[in-house]
Amino acid sequence: MNFKVQLDTLPIFRQVGKIADTMGLETYVVGGYVRDLIMGRPCKDLDFVCVGSGIALATQVSESFGKHVPLSVFKNFGTAMIKLDDYELEFVGARKESYRTDSRKPLVEDGTLQEDQERRDFTINAMAICLNESRFGELIDPFNGLKDIKRKIIKTPTDSNITFSDDPLRMMRAIRFATQLNFDIDADTFDGLIQNAERLRIISGERIIDELNKIILAEKPSYGFKLLFASKLLHQFFPEMVELQGVDSVGDKSHKDNFYHTLQVLDNITVFTDDLWLRWAAIMHDIAKPVTKRFNQKVGWTFHGHEDKGARMTPSIFRRLKLPMDERMKYVQKLVRLHLRPIALVSDKVTDSAVRRLLFDAGDDVDDLMKLCRADVTSKNNNKVQKYLANFDKVEQRILEVEEKDHVRNFQPPVSGEEIMSIFDLEPSKIIGELKEDIKEAILEGQIQNNKEEALQLLYRLAEKRGLKSK
Incomplete structure (x- = not known):
């Protein structure tokens, strides 16, 4: 040529x-x-x-x-x-x-x-x-x-068992190339992946996660994860994700396969973002479902508290996988913890207070949280999907209205701890934090507006009840 x-x-x-x-x-x-x-x-x-x-x-x-x-x-x-x-x-x-x-x-x-x-x-x-x-x-x-x-085939030039045994990182590269290029893996080569999967354990976590992140950033990352699962490579370094796979049934009650649901959420979110860490939030959002799974005779399978448990699991998983233990981890942890909150705001009976609290807790990440929530809508019933997405449209509109009115996203208390100490001639103490918390709660509950004038008026009332006098 x-x-x-x-x-x-x-x-x-x-x-x-x-x-x-x-x-x-x-x-x-x-x-x-x-x-x-x-x-x-x-x-x-x-x-x-x-x-x-x-x-x-x-x-x-x-x-x-x-x-x-x-x-x-x-x-x-x-x-x-x-x-x-x-x-x-x-x-x-x-x-x-x-x-x-x-x-x-x-x-x-x-x-x-x-x-x-x-x-x-x-x-x-x-x-x-x-x-x-x-x-x-x-x-x-x-x-x-x-x-x-x-x-469109990924194939080793010589015996795949020798290729992969010599350098097991090549197994991750095989799946990465297949995912990035949308290629199939040759049958003999894939058999080599299965036969040598346990050899991956001699590879450093840093090298493995570098290849995994490239898979996650591909146009359709679910393809790579399915290959990782089928080859047993995923089992070597991410057992928590493997545990998501499978469906339990009692009588006529069963739950969805949370592994394939997670992959669908991951694919869905690629439409909204190429941000690696938002994609990681999609991977992690249901990671605690296996450990929180219970069967209730009346309602069937439940996963109560999986969002909080998942948030608590995030640091240890990031640490083991050699992912960054910094603001990026905390961002993923926050989205995992909050991913069920927006759907609770769909009801017309929900108060502005609940919306303010979500805005306060999510801060600047509220828009990414809504992307994750939209991606989390997976069903074979298209009418159900459209209904849920329409509900999220309402939630986003409600968030915009409350934010425009109250400005509570990432707000800092209008009165600082230093000002409280100065006004009442106090040394640093527990009471300072309690007064700041009371002001914050009053703003979130809509009892006062988010401004200094009303915050100071409340502060004086709270101080009077505690027997504090200004200088």
Whole structure:
């Protein structure tokens, strides 16, 4: 297949090829760039392989650009990198690898192009295009990667058991590529996933979660989770999500499969957002249903308190999965805790006080909370779905009206603790917090407006009841 036109759109390929010719190095662009070029996908990462020293080639290429293009050399790995505008150019010598059973870190030796292609994870990533003048644009595809792109298949270039046992992270990559590209996984390759699933345990949590987050950010992340579940990979690092799967029945009463419901919510929320942490909130929103599940003879299956229990489970799950233990975790935790609150506001009998409390508790995340609630509406009955969504329209309108009137989203008490101490000549004490809490409650209950004048009037009344006198 002739790639001259496509390759010539980036002058760097001719430049690298000419330098490689002067150095007598057989040189190729390989891997993901070739795959994405064939598929018409954008790619800013360019990987170059030469039969010889990749560092030496990178040094000459860097010098050809002048001093303004920095070169990073990683001698321990035999690689070098150049950052050029929006592109990252990585250079390495062709190599072959062997592995020990207790590590994914290979023993590396110099090798041929064929040996370098054999060590790559999938056929679609094992193609190379020659950059030398005499063969410029020639595609080298020993494992039929081009054919597998047309067939939309993820397949290992050699025995999948060896590929995955050598480097178990490749199993996560297989599912990530299948999800991102909407490809199937070859039957023998998928069998290799199942056979080697437990090998994933030698991989660091950081590497696993990096691949999982890429799956979550895909256009249809549920596909990836179904593959993770079927291959038993999910069982190795996220047992709480595995526990969601299944349906219990007593007589004619059963509950929905909360695993597939969660995946539907996750897919639903991708319509509203590409924010990773809102998508994580969708994954976590029902995570505590298995541990709160009870059967009641009158009403059937219940999951009382699963929102609070799920919020309490969130930090330990994030910590174990090597997810960030910062404001992002707290954001997910908040949405999990609040995800049932908005539906309770549908009734016309709900007071403004309840709306104010939701606004206060959700703060600036109330809009994301409503997105999660809308995504949580899953039913095969379209009329029921439309009814629930119409109810959420009413809730959102009510929230807008109350917020416009009362301005309670993220409000700070109109009177600070320092002012209370100054007015009544008090030292820091429990009573300061109690007075602030009473003012906050009065605002949320609609007893006073959210302004300083009314807050101070209330403060003086509260202080008088406690026997406090102003200076």
